[in-house]
Amino acid sequence: MIPETMAALLRGALPETTWRNRLQQDGALRFMEFRSTDVERLSRLGITADRLGPRLVVCMWDEEAPLEVGGYLVVDNLAMGRPSMGGIRMLPDITPTTIFNLARGMTLKNAAAQLPFGGGKAGIVAPDRSLTLAEHEEIVRRFARLLYRYHTIYLPGPDVGTNDADMKTIAIENGLDCAVSKPVDMGGNRIDQLGAAAGGVVLAIDALLPEMERLKVLPQFTNLKVPAPHEMTVLIQGFGAVGSHVADMFAHRSSDQAPVIIGISDADGYLYNAGGLPIEELLAKRDERGCVTYAYFLERLLGSRSSHPSTKFSTAANDLLREAAFCFVPAAPVAHYLDVDAASRPAMTIDRAGRWSMIVEGANTYSPDPARRSMRMRMERAIYWQRGTVIASDFLVNSGGVIFAAQEQLIPTPPRLRLPSGMRGDREAVERWLAKHEQELSALADRRLQAGMKQRQEAIQRNMQELVDLLVADPDLLPLEAAEQISIRRIASSERFRRVADIMEPLRTIAPERTVRDAAEMLLAEPSEMLAVVSGDGVLVGVVTDWDITRASATACAEDLPVADMMTRQVITTRPDVSIVDVLRNLETYEISAMPVVDGNAVAGVVSSDILAHKTLYRLLQAQG
Numbered sequence: 165m166i167p168e169t170m171a172a173l174l175r176g177a178l179p180e181t182t183w184r185n186r187l188q189q190d191g192a193l194r195f196m197e198f199r200s201t202d203v204e205r206l207s208r209l210g211i212t213a214d215r216l217g218p219r220l221v222v223c224m225w226d227e228e229a230p231l232e233v234g235g236y237l238v239v240d241n242l243a244m245g246r247p248s249m250g251g252i253r254m255l256p257d258i259t260p261t262t263i264f265n266l267a268r269g270m271t272l273k274n275a276a277a278q279l280p281f282g283g284g285k286a287g288i289v290a291p292d293r294s295l296t297l298a299e300h301e302e303i304v305r306r307f308a309r310l311l312y313r314y315h316t317i318y319l320p321g322p323d324v325g326t327n328d329a330d331m332k333t334i335a336i337e338n339g340l341d342c343a344v345s346k347p348v349d350m351g352g353n354r355i356d357q358l359g360a361a362a363g364g365v366v367l368a369i370d371a372l373l374p375e376m377e378r379l380k381v382l383p384q385f386t387n388l389k390v391p392a393p394h395e396m397t398v399l400i401q402g403f404g405a406v407g408s409h410v411a412d413m414f415a416h417r418s419s420d421q422a423p424v425i426i427g428i429s430d431a432d433g434y435l436y437n438a439g440g441l442p443i444e445e446l447l448a449k450r451d452e453r454g455c456v457t458y459a460y461f462l463e464r465l466l467g468s469r470s471s472h473p474s475t476k477f478s479t480a481a482n483d484l485l486r487e488a489a490f491c492f493v494p495a496a497p498v499a500h501y502l503d504v505d506a507a508s509r510p511a512m513t514i515d516r517a518g519r520w521s522m523i524v525e526g527a528n529t530y531s532p533d534p535a536r537r538s539m540r541m542r543m544e545r546a547i548y549w550q551r552g553t554v555i556a557s558d559f560l561v562n563s564g565g566v567i568f569a570a571q572e573q574l575i576p577t578p579p580r581l582r583l584p585s586g587m588r589g590d591r592e593a594v595e596r597w598l599a600k601h602e603q604e605l606s607a608l609a610d611r612r613l614q615a616g617m618k619q620r621q622e623a624i625q626r627n628m629q630e631l632v633d634l635l636v637a638d639p640d641l642l643p644l645e646a647a648e649q650i651s652i653r654r655i656a657s658s659e660r661f662r663r664v665a666d667i668m669e670p671l672r673t674i675a676p677e678r679t680v681r682d683a684a685e686m687l688l689a690e691p692s693e694m695l696a697v698v699s700g701d702g703v704l705v706g707v708v709t710d711w712d713i714t715r716a717s718a719t720a721c722a723e724d725l726p727v728a729d730m731m732t733r734q735v736i737t738t739r740p741d742v743s744i745v746d747v748l749r750n751l752e753t754y755e756i757s758a759m760p761v762v763d764g765n766a767v768a769g770v771v772s773s774d775i776l777a778h779k780t781l782y783r784l785l786q787a788q789g
Contacts, residue, residue: 166194166225167232167289173259174223177208185690192228193310197221199669201774210261214532216271216655217241218264219282219667220317224310231299233306235288236260239317240267242666243655244275247316248284249344249566249573251323252307252330258287261533265499266323269530270566272651273559275658277623279570284318286311290325304330308337321345321355321569324497328354336594340583344569349598351581351608352572353616355565359409360616362495364564364624365526366413368556369398369423369491371628372522376554378632382639384552388521396423397438397489399520401511402496403430403457406526406562408450410493415443427487429496432458434484437475457481485512488519495526500536503543514546523547525558530644544642554635557647560627567623568616575612581605664747665740667776668761668769673698676705676728680716683708683727693758693774696767697731703765706731709758737762738771747771 174183174196182205188195198205198221203213206221217240225234235258239248250270253263263285271283288307295303304326311320311334321344322328334343335350346352355361373393379385391397398414400407407428414422425443427436432455435441449456461477485492485502494501502517503510531537547553581601587593598605627650634646673696674683683695687710697706708731716730738747738759751757751773758772 165227165229165232167234167291169256169292170223170225170234170289177210178205190313192226193313194225194227195310195313196223201669210259211238211264212532212534216243216268216532217283218267220314221260221264222314223260226306226310229302229306231303231306232289232291233303233310235286235307235310236263237286237311237314237318238263238267238284239314240264240283240285241271241655242282242317243662244271244282244658245280246282246666247319248282249274249279249319249321249570250283250285251321251565252286252288252304252326253323254288254290254303254325256290256292258289263287265531265533265536266528268532269528269559271655272530272648273563273566274570275651275654276560276627276647277563277567277570277619278654279566281319281566281570281573282317285323286318286320288325301330301333304333305337308334308343312338312342315339315342319344319569319573321565328352328357335583336591337589339585339588340577340581341573344572345565346572348606348609349602351577351605351612353568353609353612355568358568358613359405359413360568360620361562361565362406362409362413362526363617364562364567364620365406365410365493365495365524367564367621367624368524368561368628369396369493369522371625372524372554372556372632375628375632376522378636379554381636384549385554388552390521391490393421393423394419396491398423398425398491398493399427399484399487399489399518400425400493400495400526401429401484401498401501402494402527403428403446403450403455404495404497407493407495408447410495410526411443412447415447423491426489427484428457429481429484430455430457431481432456433461433477433479434481435460435475435477436484436487439474441475482511485517490521492518492520492523493526494523494529497527499527499529499531500539501527501529502547503539504546505539505542508539510543514543514551519551520553523553523555524561525556526562527558528562529558540644541642544644548643554632555643556628556631557644559651560631560647561624563623564620567620568613571612571616571619575608575615577608578604581608662744663740664738664742664744664761664771665768667744668740668771669775671696671760671767671770673767674708674727675700676726676731678727679724680713680721680727680730681723684713687713693770693772694760696760696770697727698767702767704735704737704760704762704767706733707735707760708732735760739763740768744776748776751776 186196200213206213218238220239222237267283267285274281328345331343331346335346345355347354376390424440435457446456453459498511501511504514506513630650695708699705736754736759740763761769
């Protein structure tokens with residue numbers, strides 16, 4: 165059954181004709197697909213298409229599931245390579261806009277890490293109530309069946325509301341290579357368990373600290389004093405999967421390399437001690453109870469029992485951002501943690517915030533939405549230019565998780581360790597098969613882990629150096645703009661090597677004996693560049709465009725005139741393996757707006773100026789052409 169909130173959103177945004185024309189069925193599974201050229205329909209869903217994407221947006225649900233099972237998939241951009249990669253978020257308030265914003269973050273994150281994968285994200289609309297473990301697993305299992313349709317262009321991993329165990333469920337349903345961040349018994353890199361994303365944040369802090377000396381050439385950093393690693397103070401907003409792992413990694417360092425964590429927050433409040441918090445004790449409490457701040461207050465700070473009088477506690481978790489530290493790590497699932505204007509409802513306004521010298525974003529904060537981006541620029545102008553705080557954007561630093569996950573594709577699963585297709589969906593049979601191959605899968609997991617650690621170190625070190633390079637070279641550049649440049653340059657470099665097959669759209673066909681009226685109705689019902697006129701043996705014999713219909717009308721042709729008598733016969737075509745730059749050059753040379761894509765004698769799709777504009781870095785391609 166489609167989740168009620170999802171049905172309400174779609175019914176309110178999309179007209180009935182869209183439901184009739186776009187709804188696809190596969191047994192009990194339902195899909196509605198929208199591509200980058202569907203600008204108006206995407207806008208109704210709250211998504212503004214731009215030069216990067218989205219390539220594909222899917223609304224999907226299971227009609228026969230005993231539970232409400234449905235959600236969204238966004239494949240944003242495939243310029244870096246196929247498939248796209250990104251986590252599955254599972255929350256009651258998931259919307260297409262949310263998933264698009266996260267997918268765009270993955271596009272930039274994968275590019276910044278120089279991974280050969282596009283950016284994608286999926287979201288499950290969870291029931292607005294507590295779920296049993298069995299219900300949770302059933303929802304994930306059925307959502308996996310929906311995702312399988314797109315397994316060649318999207319690889320899921322864990323995100324908020326899902327975990328490594330859920331990826332195992334998806335792999336059981338769809339195959340070992342159809343999910344990432346799987347447990348060791350599947351040869352996976354279990355990014356939640358290993359704290360892979362948090363490790364990236366820690367590496368970013370380590371790499372950025374010595375680079376900050378170079379920022380002193382900028383006027384806002386003239387008086388900057390860069391501390392030694394053990395003198396650096398740190399605040400962590402959010403003591404969850406990322407924040408607690410950041411604290412744990414720092415706590416286990418030698419005393420001359422471990423920064424001082426002076427403040428943490430969670431859903432219950434925040435703790436602060438200028439001399440440092442007892443991180444190992446707090447980590448133990450988190451393992452027992454989840455949230456730790458209020459429990460620590462009751463046991464250690466309340467009344468005469470207080471053994472730590474210098475430690476401050478408040479139930480106002482966001483007030484942690486009032487405290488000063490050298491480094492601030494936003495690691496809570498709050499995208500809008502800081503702003504100039506209280507009307508935007510940030511976690512804290514800048515005028516009330518403490519002083520920090522660096523912000524290293526452990527949470528997903530990026531959004532391509534113009535209004536959100538405008539707020540971000542406003543915040544950065546105040547915090548970077550006026551306060552002298554450098555910001556390492558999320559997609560530059562918290563890529564450790566996706567780098568680890570990518571190794572499950574970069575180091576391929578040997579054929580002998582691929583799950584037999586006839587076993588998919590049978591958990592008991594899969595468990596027996598995994599046990600039989602336990603030693604080999606464990607060794608594969610270790611190889612992938614070692615590769616992930618090496619690549620994470622190199623990627624994040626490089627990103628921090630490039631960030632400071634750009635900021636020092638251009639004093640007018642804001643940190644987010646610099647971070648975007650890093651990713652966009654890598655995407656643009658990859659763009660030159662993309663082929664027509666990566667961006668072409670389906671092309672509808674019509675038989676030569678069909679009438680002009682039939683062709684006009686097809687073009688009106690689903691506006692497109694053209695119709696391919698295909699003979700009975702599947703050979704392209706011509707095309708019909710809006711111009712052909714207009715010409716037929718102007719010459720008073722009969723509506724029942726066969727298409728063969730008015731179609732364009734001299735057709736410029738291209739092949740799926742032709743480079744996009746060459747296609748752009750041909751469109752300009754022949755002064756046409758679209759070309760059918762032909763593979764052998766069969767029509768494979770269409771490529772056009774409009775598709776190029778929506779699916780590629782069009783202006784950069786023009787410069788290269």
